[in-house]
Amino acid sequence: DTGVSQDPRHKITKRGQNVTFRCDPISEHNRLYWYRQTLGQGPEFLTYFQNEAQLEKSRLLSDRFSAERPKGSFSTLEIQRTEQGDSAMYLCASSYGQGHTEAFFGQGTRLTVV
Amino acid sequence: AQKVTQAQTEISVVEKEDVTLDCVYETRDTTYYLFWYKQPPSGELVFLIRRNSFDEQNEISGRYSWNFQKSTSSFNFTITASQVVDSAVYFCALSETGANNLFFGTGTRLTVIP
Secondary structure, three states: OOOOEEEOOEEEEOOOOOEEEEEEOOOOOOEEEEEEEOOOOOOEEEEEEEOOEEEEEOOOOOOOEEEEOHHHOOEEEEEOOOOHHHOEEEEEEEEOOOOOOOOEEOOOEEEEEO | OOEEEOOOOEEEEEOOOOEEEOOEEEOOOOOEEEEEEEEOOOOOOEEEEEEEOOOOOOEEEOOEEEEEEHHHOEEEEEEOOOOHHHOEEEEEEEEEOOOOOOEEOOOEEEEEEO
């Protein structure tokens, strides 16, 4: 399968714990995005990478959130000191080239903070 | 400021009926892109179409068609002869010039009843 892959698919954690999610984009895609989706809402943009450079961060990305994309390949999204409000689906997407090309999404990681 | 409104929260139709999903957007940009994505129960967003603001031609792809009208800031999506497999949440999204992300509406949940 050559689509966008996310791991884990589900994560249950206790409030205050740290969690890390991984995204493997389509191999030739230079752009990678993280979105968050809560129940009944559309995805909301969190952050964007072009190759290994993190070029944009949403104001939704508080200082408890950090994302990396070492060597411009896979990406990780870490949430420190999780809160119940962090419970959501975290979606990764990738695209290729310049401009507003179509983005391919992974199946997401569903986080539940208890 | 950008805004995407999908006023229809949920729609139910009987199989083989036609259904139109509405999308109204707001943007100050003269150049922008509009998208439709499908999110089946598996959670992965599937790209359906991208349209730039200079191309107002309607598009048809099999049972799917899109009506883009700049005069009313709408980008509506019609499914002809709906099938059970069309059951999903459909999102309309906007991307402005210089933006690196998609701005999504809240989605319309379509249920096709056999």
